[in-house]
Every structure is written in C-alpha cells, then in structure tokens.
Amino acid sequence: NAGVTQTPKFRVLKTGQSMTLLCAQDMNHEYMYWYRQDPGMGLRLIHYSVGEGTTAKGEVPDGYNVSRLKKQNFLLGLESAAPSQTSVYFCASSYSRQGNYGYTFGSGTRLTVV
Amino acid sequence: GIQVEQSPPDLILQEGANSTLRCNFSDSVNNLQWFHQNPWGQLINLFYIPSGTKQNGRLSATTVATERYSLLYISSSQTTDSGVYFCAVDPNFGNEKLTFGTGTRLTIIP
Numbered sequence: 001n002a003g004v005t006q007t008p009k010f011r012v013l014k015t016g017q018s019m020t021l022l023c024a025q026d027m028n029h030e031y032m033y034w035y036r037q038d039p040g041m042g043l044r045l046i047h048y049s050v051g052e053g054t055t056a057k058g059e060v061p062d063g064y065n066v067s068r069l070k071k072q073n074f075l076l077g078l079e080s081a082a083p084s085q086t087s088v089y090f091c092a093s094s095y096s097r098q099g100n101y102g103y104t105f106g107s108g109t110r111l112t113v114v
Numbered sequence: 115g116i117q118v119e120q121s122p123p124d125l126i127l128q129e130g131a132n133s134t135l136r137c138n139f140s141d142s143v144n145n146l147q148w149f150h151q152n153p154w155g156q157l158i159n160l161f162y163i164p165s166g167t168k169q170n171g172r173l174s175a176t177t178v179a180t181e182r183y184s185l186l187y188i189s190s191s192q193t194t195d196s197g198v199y200f201c202a203v204d205p206n207f208g209n210e211k212l213t214f215g216t217g218t219r220l221t222i223i224p
Contacts, residue, residue: 059213105159
C-alpha cells in the first residue's frame with residue numbers, strides 16, 4: 001500500500017515551459033487536492049476534486065489546470081511556468097463524508113522556475 | 115474565508131519537556147485536523163478532531179468547537195518531534211477543503 005505517490009520529486013523549469021505533475025493514490029479515496037507551500041505561508045489550496053471527472057478551483061488556481069480522468073489519479077498542469085510558481089507542491093487525498101476524513105499527503109514536488 | 119491562527123510561531127524545548135500548541139479559528143468548523151511536517155518535508159496526519167479529545171501515545175488533542183480553538187499536547191518530547199505542526203480547518207460539510215494555519219515550528223534540543 002503506497003498511499004499517495006507524487007512524480008517527479010524535483011524539477012527545474014525555464015520560464016514559459018510547461019509541465020505536468022502526477023499524483024496517484026491507491027486508497028480508493030474520493031477526494032483529491034493540490035496544495036502549494038511557500039515559506040511562511042503554510043499550505044494553500046490550488047485545485048481539488050470530489051470525484052472522478054470533477055475538478056474545482058481552490059484559493060490560488062491561476063496559472064494551473066487539473067484533470068481527474070481516473071479516480072486514482074489527479075494531474076496538475078502548468079501551461080507556461082513563471083518564477084512565482086516556484087514552490088513545493090503537495091498532493092493529498094481523503095475519503096468521503098461517510099468515512100475517515102483524515103488527509104493523506106504525498107511526499108511533495110519541489111519545483112523551481114528560472 | 116475562515117482565518118486560522120496558530121501560536122506560538124516558534125518553540126524551542128529540551129528533550130523530555132511537555133508542550134502545548136494552540137489553534138484559533140474564526141468561524142465554526144466541521145473538520146479540524148492536526149499535521150506534523152518533519153524536517154524532510156513529509157506531512158503526517160496526527161488527528162482528525164472537529165470536537166472533543168483524542169490521544170495517540172504521547173500526543174493528544176482537544177478541540178472546543180464552541181470557543182473556536184484546538185490544542186495539541188506533546189508530552190515527554192523527543193528529538194523526532196521536531197518540525198512544523200499545522201492546524202487545518204474546514205467550515206463546510208462534505209467538501210473537506212482544509213484551510214491551513216501558518217504553523218508552529220517546534221525544535222527539540224537533546
């Protein structure tokens with residue numbers, strides 16, 4: 001049982017390049033989330049999904065897109081990377097309202113945009 | 115949106131000491147969780163505790179929902195307890211979109 005797996009773990013992008021971060025969970029969780037963590041600011045929600053085929057905007061969605069074509073996967077895309085998107089990105093998943101609400105986080109992706 | 119304040123922002127303790135971390139929130143909540151981020155960056159869920167008291171080994175947590183605060187207690191601290199402790203809340207039923215506080219950085223000195 002791997003839990004939540006994020007790939008890649010590290011990446012350096014040039015301004016204007018695009019990339020996709022992959023999050024995979026094997027716990028059959030309904031809900032999945034993408035957060036970013038910046039120094040001194042805690043974690044801020046980018047986008048989330050309450051089920052396969054659904055996505056919604058969080059607190060800081062600009063510059064990012066997401067897709068959840070399969071229940072176990074949640075992809076975060078940067079179409080044209082900017083230095084302001086330098087951050088550590090965390091994916092998380094959680095169960096539905098009938099079950100355990102506790103979040104499980106992936107190990108993070110450290111992204112640097114130069 | 116809901117505001118989450120954690121105190122103290124930094125705490126340095128000797129190994130073996132006890133500590134209390136506080137989380138205040140500005141509105142009623144239906145979901146409150148405590149997390150530990152270790153020095154390597156991994157986030158671990160400690161408690162799901164929208165109300166009441168829970169204990170897990172040396173850690174315990176209490177949420178007084180009517181007064182809009184939660185406390186995390188760490189007893190007999192060990193160096194492995196070092197890291198940042200986050201409180202996160204969600205006022206809504208169902209979505210479980212957590213809003214995080216800025217954390218308390220705990221450093222345990224041998």
